[in-house]
Amino acid sequence: GESVGLHLPTLSVQEGDNSIINCAYSNSASDYFIWYKQESGKGPQFIIDIRSNMDKRQGQRVTVLLNKTVKHLSLQIAATQPGDSAVYFCAEKTRYDDYKLSFGAGTTVTVRA
Amino acid sequence: EAQVTQNPRYLITVTGKKLTVTCSQNMNHEYMSWYRQDPGLGLRQIYYSMNVEVTDKGDVPEGYKVSRKEKRNFPLILESPSPNQTSLYFCASSLKGQGAPGELFFGEGSRLTVL
Numbered sequence: 001g002e003s004v005g006l007h008l009p010t011l012s013v014q015e016g017d018n019s020i021i022n023c024a025y026s027n028s029a030s031d032y033f034i035w036y037k038q039e040s041g042k043g044p045q046f047i048i049d050i051r052s053n054m055d056k057r058q059g060q061r062v063t064v065l066l067n068k069t070v071k072h073l074s075l076q077i078a079a080t081q082p083g084d085s086a087v088y089f090c091a092e093k094t095r096y097d098d099y100k101l102s103f104g105a106g107t108t109v110t111v112r113a
Numbered sequence: 114e115a116q117v118t119q120n121p122r123y124l125i126t127v128t129g130k131k132l133t134v135t136c137s138q139n140m141n142h143e144y145m146s147w148y149r150q151d152p153g154l155g156l157r158q159i160y161y162s163m164n165v166e167v168t169d170k171g172d173v174p175e176g177y178k179v180s181r182k183e184k185r186n187f188p189l190i191l192e193s194p195s196p197n198q199t200s201l202y203f204c205a206s207s208l209k210g211q212g213a214p215g216e217l218f219f220g221e222g223s224r225l226t227v228l
Contacts, residue, residue: 009153034217043117043203043219044156089155099144099163100171101217103156 010108013084019077021107023090026071031095035064035075038087038106047075047088077109085111115140117220119204125226126194134189134223136204144207145187146171146217147179149200156203162187194227201225 013019025033031052036044048059050066050073057064063076073090087106094100117138126132138145146161148171158171162181176198178190187206191198204220 036217041221043205043221044217045219046216049216091156099146099161099169100158103148105153105155 012110013080014112019080021075021088023073025092029094030092032093034091036089080111082111119220119223123224127228129193132191136187137185138206142206142208146205147189148203196227199227
């Protein structure tokens with residue numbers, strides 16, 4: 001069936017190191033992907049997005065990589081900071097429906113001082 | 114300040130007692146949506162609205178109702194709450210759909226407990 005999933009539910013990272021959060025999807029019709037960050041007690045916040053016609057997109061300290069061949073998406077955070085501790089969700093939509101986003105279960109990132 | 118406001122933020126109620134969770138956005142967004150968040154399941158869409166008087170079911174609509182009489186408001190109604198509706202609820206809005214371009218802005222969440 002169609003699903004969006006994350007490889008690992010938790011990730012512990014040393015402050016200053018780079019973080020890599022992975023996400024797999026199964027629907028070949030997926031054409032748009034988003035990463036959200038959710039801090040404790042708050043709603044999800046948009047981090048970065050990528051369309052399926054791209055392989056890579058960079059933001060401030062973040063990079064999203066899309067590998068359509070293996071249906072894999074990753075979020076890389078450079079020089080991880082304590083403020084990066086949060087739950088990270090990937091989400092995707094298909095080209096058939098602009099109104100439906102499917103979210104993964106989330107990866108909890110903990111930054112060690 | 115651009116924001117999505119939900120009320121109440123916390124609510125404990127009993128089975129069968131009707132309740133409404135309000136959602137309001139001040140960004141003139143056309144699209145609004147409700148999600149529930151449960152451990153290990155991520156965010157699941159309940160209902161969404163493309164514009165005033167236009168609503169549709171998401172993945173888990175059973176037990177919920179919505180209305181969109183005004184552009185800024187999108188209340189979630191639980192006519193007869195049951196314990197399996199105990200969850201964290203999020204309202205979100207965007208300018209146009211969920212696809213690009215259409216960044217979703219989320220509210221702070223409403224934690225509902227049904228006893």
